Amino acid sequence: MDAVLILLLFVLVLSIFLGVELISKVPSILHTPLMSGANAISGITIVGAILTSRAENIESELSFALGMVAVFFATVNVVGGYLVTNRMLGMFKKK
Numbered sequence: 001m002d003a004v005l006i007l008l009l010f011v012l013v014l015s016i017f018l019g020v021e022l023i024s025k026v027p028s029i030l031h032t033p034l035m036s037g038a039n040a041i042s043g044i045t046i047v048g049a050i051l052t053s054r055a056e057n058i059e060s061e062l063s064f065a066l067g068m069v070a071v072f073f074a075t076v077n078v079v080g081g082y083l084v085t086n087r088m089l090g091m092f093k094k095k
Contacts, residue, residue, distance in 0.1 A: 031088075035081055035084065035085050035088070036081075036085055038081060039077075039078055039081040039082055039085065042074050042077045042078045042081065043074075043078055045070070045074040045077075046071060046074040046075060046078065049067055049070035049071040049074055050067075050071055052067045052070070053066075053067020053068055053070070053071065
């Protein structure tokens with residue numbers, strides 16, 4: 001069990017460094033398409049959270065509660081991301 005936990009922690013830390021490195025190299029003109037891609041990934045997170053917390057898969061009330069919290073936060077992330085993307089795209093429209 002300890003080896004699995006260490007491996008998961010290693011993957012988490014590696015993904016954090018990779019994410020920071022990738023985002024820092026993106027020019028500012030490409031942030032809007034990158035944000036739209038991140039919104040699509042968050043949409044996949046919503047589907048995963050719903051599948052995880054569905055009624056047939058509930059082992060305890062805690063897992064259901066955590067699944068619903070995950071659905072809520074992923075939905076907030078998607079809606080907020082699309083609102084910010086829409087506002088950024090509105091800045092490029094001619095007046």
